[in-house]
Amino acid sequence: GAVVSQHPSRVICKSGTSVKIECRSLDFQATTMFWYRQFPKQSLMLMATSNEGSKATYEQGVEKDKFLINHASLTLSTLTVTSAHPEDSSFYICSASEVGGTSYNEQFFGPGTRLTVL
């Protein structure tokens, strides 16, 4: 089946530093990747949608300059949290949609990255 990986699975950083999270589709090509954020005991909130080779589309209220998304290839998207602060601590999840697959563009999810900003 379609597998999506995320790296790192956990990261702890100091306030003011930047953190990059990678999302990879391991056995398929993804035209579109999605980035979600999940707070404890809350649902997944879509942050942005990224299409390979073009700029990401951010949801209302998500700061583009704070959460930089790059989707440079059909198998890799990155989310960079710039100048991270404690309020950015959260669980970040990516998903990917397959190009021309038989799964009717189903989203396949990564296992998530736990970010803690001290």
Add this chain to the structure above:
Amino acid sequence: GNSVTQMEGPVTLSEEAFLTINCTYTATGYPSLFWYVQYPGEGLQLLLKATKADDKGSNKGFEATYRKETTSFHLEKGSVQVSDSAVYFCALSDDAGGTSYGKLTFGQGTILTVHP
């Protein structure tokens, strides 16, 4: 806007018990409805889906019926197993045709624990 409300958990059951996790939604148009499951340490996986009113999605013994009149998509299983312990998310997509290519709106998730 779209929203999904799930039954609050956690839910704790004994093996072979009957499971119901309630899900109701608010959406414009005719959304597609999904249940996703997240096992410990893994990503979300699509469990089942339904694309139009009265459709029943089913997989691994789980079922859910798209009820437009009550805007609901309750998840049921007749006899749960320990291996069903996971977090279950109800979600909707407002794309026609049942694809989840478009945006998904999730419920808050329900933790299910099944004891032997």
